[in-house]
Amino acid sequence: MIESLTVLGLESSCDDTAAAVVRLVDGSTPQILSSVVFGQSELHSAFGGVVPEIAARAHAEKLDVSVRQALDQACVGLDELDAVAVTAGPGLIGGVMSGVMCAKGIASATGLPLIGVNHLAGHALTPRLTDRVGYPYLMLLVSGGHCQYLIVHGPQAFTRLGGTIDDAPGEAFDKTARLLGLPQPGGPSVEVEGRLGDPKRFRFPRPLLDRPDCNLSFSGLKTALMRLRDQLVAEQGGLTRQDRADLCAGFQAAIVDTLAEKTRRAMKIYLEETPDTPVLAVAGGVAANASIRSALEEVCGEMGIGFVAPPLRLCTDNAAMIAYAGIELFLAGAHDSMTLSARPRWPLDQNSPALLGSGKKGAKA
């Protein structure tokens, strides 16, 4: 048995530059020795979304600083590492390239093994880092860029049961906030505003619930919200605070109901595998939403399945998840060479068909 394995992880696929050191002790217990994250929200706030070129430059400027800080905080020298793991996709290509080049530089200077990690595998393996959940478990990944149900069988074995055919839920929250003049990121603003609202005043659609599969669609919700907003503005000349709160509450209730029902369907498929200790785990920034969390917890209770929600700092983008995925890949014998390339598209489950709306080049993730 390997006594100890220490891996440096790098993450730069979207708008967070992150580095972390994770150690596996006694062959089974992971410890996060450090986890440094430099966010870029203020660089992009004026543009209403992440600007890829600005993100790539900021990653290039911050990667070496984050590596230095991660090593210092972990009190670990480069000579004490066993490997360097890096997000090699999917994501914004300039950012992913910055991370891959940085990791290659470290690997070639030190002779350390290089391990390219799929960003989504990082999220999907987080419940093993935080709660040592056993395979196979069901994962719901809900973030600003992604939404999918996965059965996680191993560090390289995923079955995608379904996902969004258009917007991710976080994207829908962000667009809703923009339409109502609330601050970004939209998820927390809409959640707070909606607490004062009546979720039943406005009727929002529950998209794709008429179909038996696990696919989701969120883009229609923002169109419905825009129509309701414009109608109120036309009738009253503007929105009251109560209108805004009711719109937020109604929008959020539609997302909660849709996710709860599709989760029930995903669980039925997962339970056919008769796992010893069935678990639903969540990851991604949207998992911070209290109503979504409690709805999922309730569904788990109904179906007799355990519920695992890692702490928020490990649900959102970070490099500890990449270092940990690197550890599992290392133990599975997966190494990369200096030809490792950055991949803007990299579906976790290569066998499942591309979802509608995933673009001409096929599934992004």
Ligand code: KG4
């Ligand atoms: O996972 P994440 O940090 O970044 C990526 O998308 O990769 O997720 C960010 C998303 C944003 O869209 C944000 O609005 C959403 O998560 N979010 C929330 C909440 N907190 C963050 N959505 C709903 N409710 C929340 N409380």
Ligand code: ZN
């Ligand atoms: Zn992510």
